Amino acid sequence: MVELPKYRQVYEFLRRQIVEGAYPAGEALPSENALANAHGMTRPTVRKALSLLISDGFIVKRRGKGSIVKGAPKGIGILSITGTTSAVGRDNILTHIILKPERRRWTEAFSFPVSEEEREAGCIYFERLRVVEGTPVFLDVTMLPDVRLPHFTSYSLENRSLFNFLRVKYHIEVTGGTQQLFAIRADKRLQEHLQVKAGYPVLQLNRKIETTRAGFHIYSQVFCATRAYGLIGTF
């Protein structure tokens, strides 16, 4: 088992501190030098951790002032790299398996081109519904190539983060991705699962997710009814 790199450790540490409210919104984190001392590392390493917090939208930095904690945003941060599970408040999200992982042939990956190797490997396909505080919010369709994933289809993903699952079971780390956004009308299937009326506007997200394993991508399609929560993100 490989240790997380130092900058990731501090990142995780600070992230937890912030969401737990150790630093109220508007307050500054300890200075970069202070953090470096406290964690036994140098300033460049701390800065790398902080830059992750910035791109996650947890802090902003002001020259001469410090790293100021942003208030917890209202909405669901699915636009960033964090998976759906950790994007919400986490405690109040339930995952319901609509279609268990099964092997398929690739047809297409949500308008993303599929490489030759991926096509040959075959496709693992499953559908999940995410329920936040009793109301269905996401319909999540996932496709990934069936290469070196022993016993994948026999595991249950009920209430489990796919990204964490891939990391601990198969050593696959998510590194980033591309996404495409559309506004569409709810069709019959979406009406049913997301509990909206016919023709209701729904967000559609097509994502191609890069990983540390070269050539291994996760293709994911998310449908989201934004009546209560908007999707939020930072840039």
Added chain:
Amino acid sequence: MVELPKYRQVYEFLRRQIVEGAYPAGEALPSENALANAHGMTRPTVRKALSLLISDGFIVKRRGKGSIVKGAPKGIGILSITGTTSAVGRDNILTHIILKPERRRWTEAFSFPVSEEEREAGCIYFERLRVVEGTPVFLDVTMLPDVRLPHFTSYSLENRSLFNFLRVKYHIEVTGGTQQLFAIRADKRLQEHLQVKAGYPVLQLNRKIETTRAGFHIYSQVFCATRAYGLIGTF
């Protein structure tokens, strides 16, 4: 006038090279060491430039291989930090002023809270329509606080990037921001400007944009009909 930092210069240089097709998709950029030598800087500086290209979705990196250029994605990259103008293909976008910049009182900034100073300063408000290849794609509503922006309302923003404008005229640099996404039905106003039918699903983007000037935010609301182009982004 302050020079751009070195890492920004290389970033701009490589970015231009990529969009001009100097490195076809799938090819690797010169190695970090090579770039460092070529541009008279060290590897950390080059790496900073490359990390910008990654977050813009231009390249992916593979350990032991190099920085591989991604194919030009189809869609409009408005989700990232680049303004609307440079998000598109750039040559084929036209800006039509619907409402010229005028002073208003703040009511609300698209569901974002407005600070006391911003409220007191008053609000500059304007609306623009972006037309790509003959079809209207965005309706762009912008609000910004009227502080230390001499003669702003007297300039025309026709076919001009707001971000560039702020940089060269007022020394304000955009550093990032938060956005919120919804799928809505087109109302009367949107039907007219975006040329869609009643009830057509439209993407709504509320953005609060941070700048180098402390406490100065740009609030922007974008409506987008995603019939032809989806919005794309990386993470």
Added chain:
DNA sequence: CCTCATTTGTACGTATGTATC
């Protein structure tokens, strides 16, 4: 299978500039 050169990833240390208070 092993070795080696190349390339990126992580982390160290140092120096100087610039904004804030």
Added chain:
DNA sequence: TGATACATACGTACAAATGAG
């Protein structure tokens, strides 16, 4: 003015993945 804090940039070292031989 001085202290503090972040921004930029230098230089170095070793680890880990890749691909060629």
